[in-house]
Structures are given as C-alpha cells and as structure tokens.
Amino acid sequence: MRILVADDHGIVRSGIKLLLERQSGLDVVAEACDGVEAVEQALSTRPDLCILDVGMPRMTGLQAAREIRSHLKDVHVLMLSMHDDEHYLFEALKAGASGYVLKRDADLDLVGAVTAVGRGEAFLTNAAEREIIRRWMEDGDGGPAVSLTPREEEVVKLIAEAYTNAQIAQILHLAEKTVESHRANVLRKLGMRDRVELVRYAIRRGLVEA
C-alpha cells in the first residue's frame, strides 16, 4: 500500500514511517508538514492512503481531507488527533475520513488502523467512539458538537470568568436556582463534572480568554 503521511511534527512523521515500514506491503511514498503540502503531494503521488494530522498549520487535516477526497474519490483517509475530543471525530468523518486514531494510542493502533482502512473498513480508536458514531448516525441531524443554548452559553461564559452562581444570577437577573439549572444542564450535555472543566471548555470554545 502506498501511503502519504502529513504531520507538522517531524518526530511524528518519522515515528509513523518507521512504525509502518516494519510491516511489509506498507510504503510511505510521501510526507507533508502541513495541509497544503499534503494536498499537493496527494495529487501528484496518488497514494492509496493518506494519514493526516488534524492540527496542522496553513490548512488543517480536516480541510485537506475534504480537498483530497473531492479530487481523488478512491483515496482513503486516516485522521490522527492529539485530542481526546470527539468533536474532531465527527468533523473527520464528515470530511471523508475512514479512520480516526488518537496519537496517544497511535503506537498500538496505527498498523491495525492502516490495514483496516486499506481493506475498506472503518477504524475508530475504541468501542466507545463506535457507539457515539452509531448514535450520531441514527440521529442523522448532523449535530456532532453538542450545542448550548444562548442562555447556557452566557452562563458558561460567566462561570469561566470566575463569577459565583449568585453573582451570575444578579448579572442575568435570574434566581440563583435557575443559574444552577443551566449549569447542571450544560455539565450533563458535555459530560463534565465541575466548573473547572467548564473553564477549559469555555477557553477552547473562545467564549473567554485565558
């Protein structure tokens, strides 16, 4: 199988390359250190499989996947992610990826994922994610990212700005209980446990700055 590897970290490219080339039948025929290069390389070398990092400069792996798949229908894409975040999982599948592997687990999963995707199967990092996928497919609404209501976002933002529930209630002219309700709903939606996790979520989402 002829493979393209794209990641902005040289060490990761080398690691993947060495890992794959220990298997016979797997050949890394092109490397790229960002999405733009990945697309160029893919069009010129016509690999069977593209392994793309989600987070690359200039053009992300997601954008690159869309671009590549739109030109080369028979190319498989395996997405690599640093994040445990399933957000990118959905994005990756929408972008046409057949597989999704976390870098954390990549040393164990990668060869399996590559051969699975090579056989035309889908590969996801673990069973839990398959489950998420299944539910997502059933819904079909295409809402991968849990969406918060405007009110909920307001509350999250204020929480991340270190206001107490009481202060938030004052600011938004609500009962403290209502604020607690919104917070509880958000925690449930996002599968989080406390305000600390919410802060990091809010920063990630750009609701507040660090």
Place this chain on the structure above:
Amino acid sequence: MRILVADDHGIVRSGIKLLLERQSGLDVVAEACDGVEAVEQALSTRPDLCILDVGMPRMTGLQAAREIRSHLKDVHVLMLSMHDDEHYLFEALKAGASGYVLKRDADLDLVGAVTAVGRGEAFLTNAAEREIIRRWMEDGDGGPAVSLTPREEEVVKLIAEAYTNAQIAQILHLAEKTVESHRANVLRKLGMRDRVELVRYAIRRGLVEA
C-alpha cells in the same frame, strides 16, 4: 547511553525510540506517559539521559525535570516541545535541562541533540535561541512576577486539570489539608479568589492546555 523517554503520545514515544535505536550506543531503557511516571522511572532505572515532553498530564516535563535533577544530579535532561514558544525554553533551562528541541524539528535534530547532551554540551534547536539565551543571562533580573514554589505549581496544575483537593492529595501523597494550604497560599500570592481563576492562570502559564 541509557535513555528514558517521556511523552503522553504513544506515537511520539515510538518514533523517538525507533529513531534513537537505529544508532548504536543509544538504548531506550524506560518509557513514561506522564511526569509522575517519568520521575518514578528515572529514580528506579537511573538513565543517563531523560527526554521529556514539556506538556504532559499530571506533571509537566518542567516539573519532572526539576524533580529528577534534584534527586539525580548527574542525569541530563533533554526537553521536547510542541510549541515554538521560547517561554518554555527559559523554564526548561531553569528546570535543569541541557537541551531543548522542538518536535517540529525533532527528526532532524534529535540524534544530534542526544549525542551533544551526552557529551555534556548544551543543545538548543537553533542559533537564534542561543542568542535569546545570552540576552536572558545578561538581564538576570530573575523573577519578574510572583513565583510559585515547585510544590505550589504542582498543585495548581492538578487543580486546573479538574482534580479535587482529595484527589490531588492522593496523587501527591499529601494530606488534603496540605493541598488546601498550598492552594490558599497560591491564591493569596496571585491575588485570586478561587480555582476557576487558577485554571486560567495555569493555562496562561502553560502548566496545562485548554
């Protein structure tokens, strides 16, 4: 040379390992996927060199470097960073690292860095950084803002990772009361009021990621 590799991404560990072991005389004798494990492994296996990622869960590479260097004076530390950020460079050197390599360049630089550090030389990713270093050494003004003790930093990091005081106490083998003390001291030093503010501080300082 006996080497310890610590990084939370399996693929990076594998890459480094494969890369180094192509050279004769370089042996990866231990791996760790976070700072706590790195310290434990370092103390038990006594490697000649520790290659530490700056951004790891539970305990960062910086904290681990301090910890390791305080116990094992003759161990060299080579710091790996994802960020182009020179902020961590200074922190790394203060923590006792002899070398600093960006993951982006790691496939090219790593072996050179390892042998350089093994010879007792310092290795920095590029000349520009040497220059920065020189100026930094000249300035020597030391602490610009409030500085936290190593212990306090550990606690802050864990708080920002959404651990409860009780969990932090377990992880660091302390009484919950002690954790509370450290947290309270940090809050006083920084003029903050609760953990939510600490999270943003920790993210700003690069102790954790959002």
Place this chain on the structure above:
DNA sequence: CCTCATATGGGGTCTTCGCCCGATATCGAC
C-alpha cells in the same frame, strides 16, 4: 537566628453539585 518552603492539623462557613420536583412558552411534527 530567622526565614521560607513544606507539611499538617482544628474549627467553621459558604458554594457547588446531584437529584428530586414543578411551571410556562415556543416550535415543529403528526
């Protein structure tokens, strides 16, 4: 010696969180 980092307590209050419950209002689907 005195300071500072570290570690540990006792006492207490306040906030947060989980889980139960209810009420409107809107909106899209049947």
Place this chain on the structure above:
DNA sequence: GTCGATATCGGGCGAAGACCCCATATGAGG
C-alpha cells in the same frame, strides 16, 4: 389542533467539596 421536545424559569434538600482563619512543626539555607 394536539403532542412531544426543548428552552427558560423556579424550588427544596442533602452531601460533598471548596474556602477561610487559626496554629504547629520540621528542615534547609542565608
């Protein structure tokens, strides 16, 4: 039009966690 889902709003209660002010003790280092 009716039904169900969802958003918004409100409440009580209890447990757990976070936070505050106090004090103590050891050990390293200037």
